[in-house]
Amino acid sequence: MSLAPEVLEALVRALGPEKVSADRERLEPYGRDESELGLYPPDALVLAAGAEDVRRVFEVASRHRVPVVPVGARSGKSGGTLALRGGIALSLERMDRILEIRAEDLTARVEPGVITGRFQAAVEASGLFYPPDPNSLDLCTLGGNVAENAGGPRALKYGVTREYVLGLEVVLPTGEVLRTGKRSIKGVAGYDLTALFVGSEGTLGVVTGITLKLLPRPRHVATALVCFRSVEDASRAVARVLSEGVIPRCLELLDDVALRACARTSPFRFPEEAGAALLVETDGNDEEQVFAEIARVAEAVAGDAAGEVIVAQNEAQRREIWETRKYLSVNLKALHPRKLSEDVAVPRSRIPEMVAVTREIGRRHGFEVATYGHAGDGNLHANVLFDAEEERPRVEAAVGEVLRAAVDLGGTITGEHGVGLAKRDFLEYEQGAEQVALQRRLKAVFDPLGILNPGKIFPERG
Amino acid sequence: MSLAPEVLEALVRALGPEKVSADRERLEPYGRDESELGLYPPDALVLAAGAEDVRRVFEVASRHRVPVVPVGARSGKSGGTLALRGGIALSLERMDRILEIRAEDLTARVEPGVITGRFQAAVEASGLFYPPDPNSLDLCTLGGNVAENAGGPRALKYGVTREYVLGLEVVLPTGEVLRTGKRSIKGVAGYDLTALFVGSEGTLGVVTGITLKLLPRPRHVATALVCFRSVEDASRAVARVLSEGVIPRCLELLDDVALRACARTSPFRFPEEAGAALLVETDGNDEEQVFAEIARVAEAVAGDAAGEVIVAQNEAQRREIWETRKYLSVNLKALHPRKLSEDVAVPRSRIPEMVAVTREIGRRHGFEVATYGHAGDGNLHANVLFDAEEERPRVEAAVGEVLRAAVDLGGTITGEHGVGLAKRDFLEYEQGAEQVALQRRLKAVFDPLGILNPGKIFPERG
Incomplete structure (x- = not known):
């Protein structure tokens, strides 16, 4: 596939030459993400500087019926940013300003290209807290998090990205610019378009501005690592912790194979009989109370545990526990x-x-x-x-x-990575043909020409 | 307005005579809700026993192009259940079974006609917690709460109904029966149809089943009442509490007129100079910690307060504080x-x-x-x-x-009551004509004939 020369010319005319590229080498990295689904490079790249640029891209793309694929950090795991049918990769990476952090309202306004980890650091420097913590937070962008409704370990206590998006600025393929949602914490006027855009994987519109809800930053965190003989024992312990009335901020499970991989580099010696482990974290403002909670967790799981409950006594030990989890992926590759x-x-x-x-x-x-x-x-x-x-x-x-x-088992094909290209053939198995057909009709309301991120989420039609 | 006799006959044929009524006296109460917007009685009443009944009502209504208005407890404040153009009131009140409370998964499944307060009591009896607490909880139904995305005082810490709806069974006007969402806590497959139905005020489909997320029940609650010279002082105190890092479960404000009304029956003597008051509540599992938090709140607000901070020392005092707030409406009517x-x-x-x-x-x-x-x-x-x-x-x-x-001021026309009939003429002022037009197109995807709850949310077309 390649673009007709007049499309490229139209893009350059509309956006200026410095925002448009059709250079092969430049395009190649935009053909890949973290899904390992293969290489699908776009035919052109646009580096947008604002909503108006996005609107212009859609104008050109509509006229010439060319696909547009919105792109953030390309750290997605489901192939959502692959240019399956070529066309224009519309990158939001240059729109990376934190516009406002309002401590008095516990809200922030950002552009979509802001790196999640950078945003968290800025927010925490103001004594505030933005909980969603996808594993890729040092790379991924808030726009990508909105598109995928990203989660992370802290979702257990604090919920996923959706819970923090108050409002959006979105450019539709039709060129309309919407401001959805609200700047107040509560609001129920009209349909919840904000929630519809969150997790829509860049198939309904391109997000150019995000208003986020923040929390006060919890001052203290306690971390523990517990081994169990089996996943069954660990699961029973999870149920016991929650029925104790404690909702830790994280409750991460590792099975025996994961544990074996971790053991390669972890400073902790896992008991021989260990067949699973839990990593538990509680947080709050009162140090005593946070440690009292982790102690209650330790007590609740002690009966099922194999070996001792390790509670980190300082920041260095906390980091060691998390590194056990963090290097898991690398260590698995050693197996x-x-x-x-x-x-x-x-x-x-x-x-x-x-x-x-x-x-x-x-x-x-x-x-x-x-x-x-x-x-x-x-x-x-x-x-x-x-x-x-x-x-x-x-x-x-x-x-x-x-x-x-x-x-x-009553579950879902994707808890937090999205459907994208990776799982589109399984969506009907989960939701049925009628519900998938309804979603296609919804997409057509936003994108009547079908130019925005085609081929994603929904199965190809026979 | 009245129904053609063949419509009534078709309803009776489809549902049986005991579920259908066209008796005037029987219909009259269905013409009213808590909005005081007037009397709009339906022409017929159907008391549905399940999704199949709802589907049949839509079949008849589609054939004869008759409006269908879903009805719960009629405790809404925005006129959402008024039969503006006559037609069929489709009541879910008989579908009032709590189908399942799963402590191990922290989920429940219910029918839409379950009274919210009854559900909370059942859930709490299992040591669990369902936070949304609209003021009308002794009357209103969970189906109505879903339709309006109901809130309440505890929304500050725990969020609104939307945060607790994992999945829905919904019958569309086209007769399709959808099962949206998930039974797991997390899930991002496809568009968030569940969130789109929540707060859609009975204009996109009729909810016939709800899967809810539950929390462990916090074991202790502490309640305090604080007076201030002015709303400004009270607001400054609110900001101070939140910047202390404490998120109380409730932070209720009363201004001077409200306070004057309360003073009529409250057992508390408000200081003469009081121009505002805050009702604050913290909760958690550890009694000491809950009281430590309310003490921290008391400390944070002391500088701005007029008079002493009253912290309830027992359940009777807690109840007295809440009754001060609860009888406010009655007391205002005495003014x-x-x-x-x-x-x-x-x-x-x-x-x-x-x-x-x-x-x-x-x-x-x-x-x-x-x-x-x-x-x-x-x-x-x-x-x-x-x-x-x-x-x-x-x-x-x-x-x-x-x-x-x-x-x-950057806010919204409705924080939790919905638009309904009451505020439809103000929606464009908040959202703009384009966003309203987009929502009309979305409605048409679900309800192509426009038979479901017509005239609500969106302004009448010139």
């Missing part, structure tokens, strides 16, 4: 050079079943599977480990079974 | 027999301005105004007090000014 990562979610009580079924599917296909993730909210990352690229089709077959199993 | 209540929301820092502007508008039109509400999240109930029905047109003019002022 097997390749992996395909999934992010199903199931009702919390079905976690042991989900882990067991996943393992059984892996075994049947001849792969080791490492499962870890946000046990508190049932969001599991099942990683099928493999050694050679030739095995990929079989890995994909196994992953398909994992996705269907999650749905059969 | 003036009539009132028109609004529920604007503004960014928190604009509360003093909003209260001042509201008062000025009242003064100009010759009315006393009492303002109270959820100061923590900027959601204010401005009550224009008046004496005789003839004054209503002037009251409405004043209220219109209040709504526009809220928008001008």
Whole structure:
């Protein structure tokens, strides 16, 4: 695929030459994301500086019926920014200003290209707190987080991105510029368009401004690591913690394969019989109370635990515990050079079943599977480990079974990574043909010509 | 207006005679809600027993192009259930079963006709917690709460209904039955249709089943009442509390007129110079910590307070404090027999301005105004007090000014009551013509014949 020369000329005319590129080498990195789904480079790249630029891109794209794919940091895991049918990659990366942090209203206004981690640092410097913490926070952008409704470990206590988006500025493919939502914390006027755009994976409009809700920053955090004989024991402990009335800010599970990988570099010695571990974190303003809560957690899980409950006594130990989790991905690659990562979610009580079924599917296909993730909210990352690229089709077959199993257990094919290109063939299995058809009709309201990020979320029509 | 006899016959044929009524006396109460917008009785009443009944009603209504208005407890404040153009009132009141409370997953499944207060009691009996607490909770239904995205005092800490709806069963006017959302806590597959239905005021589909998220029940609650010289002082105190890092579960404001009304029956003696009051509540699992938090609040506000901070020492005192707030509406009617209540929301820092502007508008039109509400999240109930029905047109003019002022201050015309019939003429002022037009197009996707709750949310077309 390549663009007709008049399209490129029209883009340059509309936006100026410095914002437009059709240079092959320049385009290549825009053909990739973290999904490992292959290379789909766009035919042109536009680096937008504001809503007006986005509107102009849509004007050109509409006239020439050319696809437009919005792009942030390309750290997505579901292929949402791949230019499946070529066309224009519309990058928001230059729109990276934090416009306002209003401590008195606990709100902020940002452009979509702001890196999430940078925003969190700025907010925390003002004594405030923005909870969503996707693993990629040092790379990913707030616009991307809005598009995917990003989560992270702290979602258990604090919820996902959706809970923090008060309002959006969105440019529709039709050229309309909407300001949805509100600047007040509450508001119910009309349909919740803001919530409809959050998680729509860049298929309904391009977000050019975000108003976010903030919280006061909790002053103290306590972190603990607990080993268990089995995932069943760990899951029982999770239920016990929550029924104690404590909602930790994180409750992360590692299964035995994940634990084995972690053990390679972790400074902690896991007990021999350990078949699972939980990483628990509580937070609040009162140091005593935060430690009292982690102590209550420790007490609640002690009966099920294998070995001692490790409670970090200082910041260095906290970091060590998190690094155990952080280097997991790298350490898994030391076991097997390749992996395909999934992010199903199931009702919390079905976690042991989900882990067991996943393992059984892996075994049947001849792969080791490492499962870890946000046990508190049932969001599991099942990683099928493999050694050679030739095995990929079989890995994909196994992953398909994992996705269907999650749905059969009352769960979903994606807890936080999105459908994108990766899972579009499984959406109907979860939602049924009627609901998918309805969503296609909704998309047509926003994008009547079908030029915005085509081929994503919904299965290709036979 | 009245139904053609064949429509009634078709309903009886489809649903059986015991579920259908066209008896005038029986219909009359269905022509009213808590909005005081007048009497709009339907031409027929259907008492649905399940999704299949709802589907059949739509089948008949589509064939004969008759409006269908879904009805819960008729406790709404914006006229959402009034049968503006006659037709069929489709009542969900008989669908009142709590189907499941799953402690291990912190979820519940209910039918839409379950009374909110009854559900809360059942949930609390299981050691769990469902936070949304609209003032009408002893009357209103969970289906109505979903339709309006109901809030309440505890929304400050716990969020509104939307935050607790995981999934819905919805019957569309086209007869499709959708199961949206998930039973897991997290999930991002496809567009967030669940969020689109929540707060859509019964204009997109009829909810016949609800899956709700629950929390562990906080074991302890502490309540305090503080007086201030002025709303400005009280607002400064609110900002100070939040910047202390404490998020109380309630932070309710009363202005001087509200306070004067309360003083009629309250067991508390308010200081003479009191021009405003805050009702504050903290909660948690550790009694000491909950009281430590309320003490921290008391300390934070002491500098601005007029008189002592009253902290309830036992359950009886807690109840007394809340009754001060609860009987406010009755007590206001003792000042003036009539009132028109609004529920604007503004960014928190604009509360003093909003209260001042509201008062000025009242003064100009010759009315006393009492303002109270959820100061923590900027959601204010401005009550224009008046004496005789003839004054209503002037009251409405004043209220219109209040709504526009809220928008001008960066807020919204409705924080939690919905647009319905009451505020449809102000929606464009807040959102602009393009956004309203887009929402009409969305409605047409769900309801192509325009038979579901016509005339609500959107202004009548010239």
